[in-house]
Amino acid sequence: MNKIAILTSGGDAPGMNAAIRAAVRKGIHEGLEVFGIYNxxxxxxxxxxxxxxxxxxxxxxxxGGTMLHSSRxxxxxxxEGQAEGLRQLRERGIEGLVVIGGDGSFRGAQALSELGFACVGVPGTIDNDIRGTDYTLGFDTALNTVIDAIDKIRDTATSHERTFIVEVMGRDAGxxxxxxxxxxxxxxxxxxERPHDIxxxxxRLRQGTGRGKKHSILIVAEGVMTGHALAGQLKEAADIETRVSVLGHIQRGGSPTGRDRVLASKFGARAVEVLIEGKTGVAVGMRNHAVIDYPLTEVFSRREGMEDGLYELSKELSI
Structure with a gap:
């Protein structure tokens, strides 16, 4: 293999740039020509x-973000679209492709792989919803962004003795x-992943009030309902007044944490190694603190359930 290319697709995530950097420099270190595909x-x-x-x-x-830009x-x-993409690659003599993104991006990589073109996926999404890897690029950074927002909201919730609802991203994954x-x-x-009971x-809110609690924070993933919808339900069912904060796309931005930078560096470098080894139709990931590669088809199988222990612990600690 002499020439490889890299693209980022779908929603951006902190750490994508670090993964691009790692793949480019690892490729050059291995004597390859490396190309960037924009948008x-x-x-x-x-x-x-x-x-x-x-x-x-x-x-x-x-x-944060991606220097190669992204689009859907x-x-x-x-x-027809896949055939044209394949033609563009082969016309330039490119023999392998690193695709950084989420589930939809990986489906594009799998399509090219089935057409006989070497592809490897690097999981980049703040939702942490790629099956087969313990963590995805951007999750840790987005998590710290949300935590910082919650901490600041709690300050004003305490000052005004109010209940706040914080809506975070997560359409299918919590x-x-x-x-x-x-x-x-x-x-x-x-x-x-879990049913809720208003x-x-x-x-739980009344239990807190009963023991003298003056403020509360509720977190809702956008895939469940909007923060304003939850506020409406609480008002209608129990006349509970709330304030809503929708964090939105602020969760995707910002400088990646050290953890995401290191993870991206490992993922990007391993993706190049995978191509050099002659593998295709695989994703890189992390399991039990080790970087691994596994078939892309595993990504598209049914996602494993939520971490039950952590969900139950959240209820036990918020009494």
């Missing part, structure tokens, strides 16, 4: 491909809400 699979179809050198990825390890590309889900809720001492945490939430 994800859309850019691949449009031929937005440029060769990168070591200097191209200088001073980006500390930056429905066209690449079609046979890792961010659960971890942030435990770390932030939330009274109730609503996640997509009566139980009210009971």
């Amino acid at each position: 994800g699979f859309q850019g691949l179809i449009e031929g937005k491909i440029e060769q990168l050198d070591a200097g191209s990825v200088g001073d980006i390890i500390q930056r 590309c429905p066209e690449f889900k079609t046979a 890792d961010l809400a659960l971890w942030a809720g435990v770390a932030g001492g939330a009274e109730s945490i609503l996640i997509p 009566k139980e939430i009210i009971s």
Whole structure:
């Protein structure tokens, strides 16, 4: 293998730049020519491909987002779009592709792999919802962003003796809400993987008030309902007044934590090694603190359940 390319796709996540940097410099270290594909699979179809050198990825390890930019590309889900992307790669003599992103990005990588092109996926998403790896790039940074917001909201909740609802990202996965809720001492945490009972939430709030508690924090993942919808339910069912904070896209931004930078460096370098070893249709990940690679098909199987122990612990500690 002499030439490889890298692209980022889907929602951005802190650590993507660090992974790009690692893949580029590892590739150059191994004697490869490395190309960057701008604007994800859309850019691949449009031929937005440029060769990168070591200097191209200088001073980006500390930056959030992705220097290669990103987009969503429905066209690449079609046979015609995939064929055009493949043509663009082969026309330039590129023999392997590193795809950094989430589930949708990995499906694009799998499609190219099934067409006979060597692809490896690097999990980059703040939701931590990629099956097969304990952690994804961006999760730790986003988690710390949410915790910082909860801490600041708690200050004003205490001052005004109010109940606050914090809505966080997580359409299908509740890792961010659960971890942030435990770390932030939330009274109730609503996640997509577990049913919720509005009566139980009210009971917990009243139990806290009964022992003299003056403020409360509730965390809700967007996949369950909006923060304002939860506020409406509490008002209607028990006349409980709340304030709502929707963190939104602030969770995706910011300089990656040290943990995400190191994880990205390991993932990016291992992705290049995987291509050199002649593997395709695989993802890199971390299990039990070791970097591994495993079939992309495993990513698309049914996701394992939420960490039951942590969810139960959140209830035990928020009495």
